[in-house]
Amino acid sequence: MSTAQVERVELDQLTCWRIRVAGSELLVAQQGAQILGYRQGEQPPLIWLSPDAAYRAGQSVRGGVPICWPWFGDLRRNPQAVQAHYQLEQAPAHGLVRALDWELLGIDEEDDAVTLRFAYDTRNQPLEGWPRDVGLTFFVRLAQDLGMSLETHNRGDTPLTLSQALHTYFAVSDVRQVSVEGLQACRYIDTLQDWQELRQQDAPVFAAETDRIYLDTPARLSIVDPGWGRRIHLDARGSRSAVLWNPWIDKARRLSQFPDDAWQNMLCIETANVLEDVVQLKTDERHRLDLRLSSETLEH
Ligand SMILES: O=P(O)(O)OC[C@H]1O[C@@H](O)[C@H](O)[C@@H](O)[C@@H]1O
Numbered sequence: 001m002s003t004a005q006v007e008r009v010e011l012d013q014l015t016c017w018r019i020r021v022a023g024s025e026l027l028v029a030q031q032g033a034q035i036l037g038y039r040q041g042e043q044p045p046l047i048w049l050s051p052d053a054a055y056r057a058g059q060s061v062r063g064g065v066p067i068c069w070p071w072f073g074d075l076r077r078n079p080q081a082v083q084a085h086y087q088l089e090q091a092p093a094h095g096l097v098r099a100l101d102w103e104l105l106g107i108d109e110e111d112d113a114v115t116l117r118f119a120y121d122t123r124n125q126p127l128e129g130w131p132r133d134v135g136l137t138f139f140v141r142l143a144q145d146l147g148m149s150l151e152t153h154n155r156g157d158t159p160l161t162l163s164q165a166l167h168t169y170f171a172v173s174d175v176r177q178v179s180v181e182g183l184q185a186c187r188y189i190d191t192l193q194d195w196q197e198l199r200q201q202d203a204p205v206f207a208a209e210t211d212r213i214y215l216d217t218p219a220r221l222s223i224v225d226p227g228w229g230r231r232i233h234l235d236a237r238g239s240r241s242a243v244l245w246n247p248w249i250d251k252a253r254r255l256s257q258f259p260d261d262a263w264q265n266m267l268c269i270e271t272a273n274v275l276e277d278v279v280q281l282k283t284d285e286r287h288r289l290d291l292r293l294s295s296e297t298l299e300h
Pocket of ligand 1: 073093094167211212243245255270
């Protein structure tokens with residue numbers, strides 16, 4: 001018999017689902033197919049959700065896993081082929097789908113696992129200023145770990161180039177004490193130093209505002225958090241770039257839905273396809289971006 005619990009909850013203006021499986025809990029909103037929260041057993045949450053989060057239609061929620069698509073970040077910083085598909089003047093940051101309602105295709109319950117399946121088809125719900133025919137699906141699977149898959153299917157009759165990210169906010173005990181494993185020796189673009197290309201030496205730590213795009217990233221990255229005695233693993237497929245972000249003190253004050261001191265307890269690792277790693281799809285081609293999150297206790 002399945003031990004899973006599935007509950008529909010309304011948070012202010014947003015319809016969400018709270019899923020419980022074998023001691024783990026997941027919260028997902030229909031808007032943006034946005035994962036909002038995830039915790040395993042009695043551990044502190046793995047995924048950070050802002051205490052000031054607003055659950056409003058048409059506004060991305062601060063925290064969780066916003067889906068950035070069909071471009072990441074500032075469109076003007078994207079390769080020309082990504083910019084070329086957009087026809088309006090003002091391009092919103094992080095693309096067009098993070099604050100729109102997706103269709104819930106279904107919730108599948110198995111023994112000790114629940115999968116939510118969402119879709120966004122631009123042929124039924126056209127995106128303003130982006131006249132392309134694309135089918136997007138996002139699957140979220142809560143079992144022992146948390147898995148998610150974003151699939152893009154080019155249903156148009158011309159090639160498509162896009163950038164994207166699963167913009168995961170992670171909860172940490174104190175960002176000044178954590179490090180990120182797996183990025184040693186990777187090239188990165190430091191967006192806070194004139195977008196210079198640099199090379200990472202040791203495992204990155206956080207001592208100031210950080211906003212970097214790492215290239216040629218390995219499949220596994222890990223957050224080492226001695227304060228909470230755990231390591232969070234990110235296992236990705238279909239991604240060769242990752243964005244590392246913490247707003248630190250000054251930018252935290254300017255962010256929406258973000259308490260002034262919240263930078264201390266979060267960091268983002270965004271599983272991405274950006275810059276030289278953009279996704280190029282011919283007619284009828286598909287691309288899948290997979291991310292699995294798990295955790296383990298740190299050995300002393
Ligand atoms: O406030 P937004 O649009 O959700 O963006 C948050 C952050 O997202 C990160 O991906 C960017 O690298 C940052 O520059 C940005 O500040």
